[in-house]
Amino acid sequence: AQSVSQHNHHVILSEAASLELGCNYSYGGTVNLFWYVQYPGQHLQLLLKYFSGDPLVKGIKGFEAEFIKSKFSFNLRKPSVQWSDTAEYFCAVNVGGSQGNLIFGKGTKLSVKP
Amino acid sequence: ETGVTQSPTHLIKTRGQQVTLRCSSQSGHNTVSWYQQALGQGPQFIFQYYREEENGRGNFPPRFSGLQFPNYSSELNVNALELDDSALYLCASTPPTGRREQYFGPGTRLTVT
Numbered sequence: 001a002q003s004v005s006q007h008n009h010h011v012i013l014s015e016a017a018s019l020e021l022g023c024n025y026s027y028g029g030t031v032n033l034f035w036y037v038q039y040p041g042q043h044l045q046l047l048l049k050y051f052s053g054d055p056l057v058k059g060i061k062g063f064e065a066e067f068i069k070s071k072f073s074f075n076l077r078k079p080s081v082q083w084s085d086t087a088e089y090f091c092a093v094n095v096g097g098s099q100g101n102l103i104f105g106k107g108t109k110l111s112v113k114p
Numbered sequence: 115e116t117g118v119t120q121s122p123t124h125l126i127k128t129r130g131q132q133v134t135l136r137c138s139s140q141s142g143h144n145t146v147s148w149y150q151q152a153l154g155q156g157p158q159f160i161f162q163y164y165r166e167e168e169n170g171r172g173n174f175p176p177r178f179s180g181l182q183f184p185n186y187s188s189e190l191n192v193n194a195l196e197l198d199d200s201a202l203y204l205c206a207s208t209p210p211t212g213r214r215e216q217y218f219g220p221g222t223r224l225t226v227t
């Protein structure tokens with residue numbers, strides 16, 4: 001069965017530090033890839049998405065992610081985090097040709113110290 | 115543009131009871147998916163509805179059932195509630211673009227005692 005792994009359960013950074021959150025998936029075919037963010041007390045919001053084309057995708061609030069097909073990875077990055085980036089981040093995969101459901105990782109909680 | 119809405123926000127039920135959760139999709143979105151998110155976990159797919167029919171189902175027992183209405187809103191019904199059903203239930207809608215991005219509502223927090 002397909003699965004998504006997020007390597008870090010909890011990441012703590014100081015403001016202005018760079019961020020990279022890992023995401024790996026287990027499926028050898030076509031995939032659509034997503035990162036969602038859940039700010040405290042808010043619902044899941046789509047941060048960025050990859051369907052095809054340029055493997056480096058840019059999302060909202062300065063986030064970007066790179067799809068590396070050979071590594072089955074879709075890591076999330078931000079050059080300089082802010083306190084307002086404190087949230088939980090979920091990587092999700094949709095397997096191409098499937099029924100359209102998303103398979104989520106367990107999430108990474110990011111805490112940014114001011 | 116109104117996003118995905120869900121009701122109720124919170125619900126407390128007793129083991130063995132039945133519950134109905136409701137979802138209104140984002141305007142123009144014709145596909146609705148339901149997910150269960152246990153504490154500390156990522157959302158898990160329950161099922162998806164498209165054109166009022168179930169369009170895929172995750173690994174959940176038949177006591178989890180759903181409906182989609184002509185206006186694309188949807189219901190999730192759970193019969194014979196168990197303690198492990200306590201979770202956040204999320205509804206997501208997908209626009210008719212052929213792409214599979216999903217937009218989530220705030221969820222319904224269900225507690226089974």
